[in-house]
Amino acid sequence: MQLWKKNFLAVYLLLLLVIYGGLLLLDAYISKNEMELWVERARNSEKSICDLAEGLKEEEISRISMGMNRMAERFLTQGVRIRIRMNTYIAADSFQKGDRADGPVEIQNWKGIDYLVIREERNVEDAVIEVMYAENLEGLSQPQARRMWIFCGGGFLFAAVLGLFLYYTMRRINRPVNQIAHELRTPLTGIRGYAEYMMMGGLTEEDQFYAAQQIVESARSLEDITEKLLIMGNVRKGSIRMERIRVGKVLGELKEKYPGVETVCQAEAVDGDATLVRCLLENLTANAVNAGQQVRVTVDEVGIKVWNDGETLDAGTVRALNRGQELQNGRGGRHGYGISVCQEIAKVHGWRLVYRSVKEEGTTVVCQFGS
């Protein structure tokens, strides 16, 4: 697995941990608050029942017992059970047989249903009043369960969106580095190969000189790429080495490498980083040569134009190119080699790279000086 993918997985797992950990904490906090409110409300209800019972005498309680039982039934329809006892006399009781609680406030599970149970005993003169109040907790737990599912789903969506964003960002960052690493391999092959060639021995003085010259040239191009890599690593406006580049010379070098390409020089010189501008021109030309039979590279005062007569690119591909995305194999030809590098080079110079593909006109990429 590539290093950046491993990094992505590590970051994503951490992200999942943070998202779900955060949601869990939030849910626990909200649930705790809700429970406190619920207990507070239940205590108040229980207290008012207890106050009512406290104000009555024993004989009055037995007299209004029927009314109290009706009240208990009404409470029961709302999921609340109550029991009122004065000494040994039970004035109202909507509890079922076997339902019991010992503490002042506790949660009891009776027949699979959770109840918040509040029990209070008061001594009034010579009588003992006991009120037991139990409230069905389904009204609290059901919305809490619903919220937890919403949190899980929301967390999943949020993590997926963030994960996708992270994946594409890391891939976009990694691609140019990957490509430059590929570019390094060619001069490295030159250095190693010609050094080994010299070690074979039995070479004429001329051969030895040629091999040494190739090593120097390879080292020079390695230096160029390394420099480019360093610059790309600190992509900042102004960090590049601006100089006056003779357009004719650069186009001449390009023509040497791609003899079939038509070059049009309409500007004497441009201001830019010579290594980066060369890299930009070479990558754009390589892509154009790969895409079409005829290629024309024009440099004028306005910008650099690279045209090819290849197959027209669809709108989606053009949009992707203008965003600096690399093309996959089979989509627009070869690898779309170095497109993001070109976009970055244009950006550090303050230029703008625009792709345009029109049927019967071919594909043109314009690098406009001054964005």
Add this chain to the structure above:
Amino acid sequence: MADILIVEDDKRINELIRRTLSMTGHQGFPAFSGREALFVLEGKRIDLILLDIGLPDMDGFGLMKRLAGEYADIPVICVTARDEVPDRVKGLKGGAEDYIVKPFAVEELLARIQVVLRRFHKEQNVFYIRDVEVDLSGAVVKRGGRTVELTNREYELLKVLLLNRNIALSRERLLELAWGMDFYGDDRTVDVHIRRLRQKLGLEKDIRTIFKYGYRLEV
């Protein structure tokens, strides 16, 4: 000796491969693009193709597809900077016999070329050095028409020198190639066997000592 087509757009690397091949007796034909490669193939009988994947005019994989018809009997070795597993798999599935990633060691390139040539029976099996005749297919060594008795190690050493002719090989490399990776021996083991080979075959001048390095068979 094999005729090898080198399809590589980088002139420097192309020339390096051509020179290295010529040192070992092969003939390299340079091509800097897919179209040039097809042009060379039309006019010349080629034994092996060394193919770079990133060509200026066409994808190396695409070129392999085009070769699959008319030139299916020519083995292809991909020599490329692309080292990712999907690229290797694509190359090998596309018909390449081998896949070499840049930067490569020249010895490795030559060894892989030999393996592929052997597989396609295009390898040279009989070598002549002065009055010495070495037939690698029959493992027979003759001097002046008379068979020379060589020990297994002497024969292996001679074979390694022949297959890497004109290339200076270090003593360590010779030990590795002729004795194997597992052999735990002294550098002097090589010197002793070289001395015996020189005496038995009269190759005192042909097997050159490279000072403080190793030996080279000059042919």
